[in-house]
Amino acid sequence: MTRAFSGRDAEELTLDRLARDELAADDVRIHPETLEHQAAVAEQHANPQLAANFRRAAELALMPEDEVMALYEALRPHRATAEELEALAVRLEAVPAPLSATLVREAASVYARRGLLR
Amino acid sequence: MADQPVGRIRFMDQQRVNLDGFAHEDVGLGLIAMNSPHDPAPSLVLDGGRVVEMDGRRVEDFDSLDELIATHGIDVTVAEEAMALDDVEFARLFVDPGVPRAEVVRLVSGTTPAKLARVVSMLRPAELTLAMTKLRARRTPSNQAHVTNLLDDPLLLAADAATAAAYGFREVETTVPVLADAPSNAVAVTLGAAIASPGVLVQCSVEEAMELEMGIRGLVSYAETVSLYGTEPVFVDGDDTPYSKAILAAAYASRGVKMRVTSGAGAELLMGGAEQCSMLYLESRCVSLARAMGVQGVQNGGIDGASVASSVPKGVRGLMAENVMVMARNLEACTGNDALMSESDVRRTSRTLPILLAGSDYVCSGFGSIQRYDNMFGPSQWNAEDIDDWLAMQRDWGVDGGLRTASPAEVGRLRREAAEACRDVYRYLGLADFTDEHVDLAVDAVGSKDLVTDGHEPDPMVVLGAAQAIRSSxxxxxxxxxxxxxxxxxxAAQRVLEMLGARVHGDHLQTAAIFDESMQVLSLVTDPNDYAGPGTGYEPDAARQAEIDGIRQARGVEDLRKDQASHADDSLRVIGAAAQGSDPREVVIGLSPGVGRTVWQTLSGLTVVDAIHELLAGLEEEGCIARLVRVNGSLDLGMVGLTAARLAGSGIGIGLQGKGTALIHRRDLPPLANLELYSMAPILDRSHYRLLGGNAGRHAKGATPVPARNPYTDEAIEARYHTRVVSLVELERRCLDRALGNEDIEVDR
Known part of the structure; x- marks a missing residue:
């Protein structure tokens, strides 16, 4: 059984329920556990990098969309100072999103060297 | 005059290929397809399992691309083995059917960008084709369409998306001339695709942040406009870094949205940042980066830069080599053939054909399924006017280029249902009201220019209002x-719901995933490419083969029989057995067995009765007596004519076949000799038959007329008519009866 983010069984996504207005956005949103499962499948098919992406995605799946959009924005060039990126990494760890936090810290280190900080 | 080239050169200058730009290689600009002297030599130094030097650059000098590739993109457990492999030996693994795809993938995961670029640059065109056949991720090929229009007209978008899905495209990509219209376009294309088929993936290509927003909201089901570049300054000019793109990749996956990145030769060059490197090397950096970021696929093959790449020697080869690098890195390949790279039909076919033959995850990363003028990405390499060509090429080679024939009735029905559904849904959601007339125009439109009535385009504010309502609500x-x-x-509601359900399952996030029409995911995981030489790998199943073969233009004998029967009348009647004539003025017109029985219309469109009337009139003008005789014993025009000549009192006969070929014969000549012959039946008209009748009369009177000449055409006349000739011969053969002998025929005057 595959559960949606809301916990609803994916098999329950039927026209009857749609007609009764019983389906909400989180019923068609992927669950972090499903992304972890997809990560395992990607690993078995010789793509550990895709697996790592799915694991970062599993973390972001917990976050509301405006925070996800803000995270992307912060990593664009010349958007954030070193301190702001470190603060972002700390917030991500609290989600918990440790893999994404690691990526942000890697970026901060490269950005400092390459002049890509604000 | 001295400076003007001769006529032959002036003529060549006028050909369409000379509208294309051709450039000398210029290493300083990075205007070189592969192997620039400034491309770094491949190198990799590990220290404690960590990359400390890559392609000649030390870790402390790594830019953001190097850093992400070195940290995440190289499998250090195979790197030493892979980097030590001789380039030629390595390249041979790509084409050797005895070496499994998985082994190539394993080794390539340990290569640096410079190493992989150098290896694929060894592959010649036929080897690239074989490498693509073997290395693409998904077994079943497919194709992607652009569906856009100048007006962002939702009804036309819906009708065109339904049309694209009907023709077999499994991904449909839209975009906008007006950015704010994007949500409306996404909804219209989603509706249209769902009317025609389950499981069609839909995307709306716009600025990164807005595209992400639409993906998260569920208005689109995949994303592709996530650009990578091969140098850091160009990357930053594009307002992104490898790290921001990596987070973007995770963001899409976090909402169950499929995503691939876009790169391709020429982009850095066009932005003045190629750093004297070859296009293939810079693209190799992009492909390495894509793998390192953890995206499942890449669209490349010189997307917007395809024509730049094609302007230099081996440029087109380089485009295909890019695709092969993607496949070798175990990623989905969406293989270009996207932006139009030439004004020449020959060059654009040449550029695409090897990829069509090899098969690709998506042969085109944007087949313009609509009119060129409506393509808001710019005209594509292949456009609406080329769909029948594409179907014919698939059938010619027996390959699967992702398309299928849709019957005219089906296209009409789906376009109407899609336009009406779009109208109804927009009205139901309070987005816009469209008139019945607008629906009718969209259904029948070839392109958006057909939506103009009395000089007025549909009101653009209606679309903008709908888009704003979608976004704000x-x-x-x-x-x-x-x-x-x-x-x-x-x-259609069920299909949209199923695509939402697919996000919950996430199986289509795996490499090279599409949905088939029963909503099964076909991907690297569920439908892995298993090519290992002849007799292995993808082969269309019987049903798919029938789709490929069954183009709507194909005809058989039965079609032609019905067609001929529709021209039948009773103006030719048998009188009785034909006897030898004795009047020296008599010329006999010999008819082949099917004339006036199964065959009524010649290849030119003239009826056989009309052709006979002209022959008779020509003979009459010469004062000859004409007799019609059906020669039932031979299909051969020479024998029909000779038989007629032998029956004629004058010794001169005319032979006429049902398809319209005709000749003049004389009783003392061998069968294959004749006096005059019309072999080009499709371009004969009444005057030709009149002349032939007249000349036969002159021969009968012992004169030597100026011979009638075949009319000439430089068209592919045989291609047009040979299939009908085969069927006409069969219809004549059915009437062949040697026992019946020759019969006198009367004809209404």
């Missing part, structure tokens, strides 16, 4: 599905 695909259901489009 937070409307998503659940609401779209609900609206479809409430408006009575249950099957």
């Amino acid at each position: 937070g409307l998503g695909s659940i609401e779209v599905a609900k609206a479809l259901l409430e408006c009575g489009y249950e099957a």
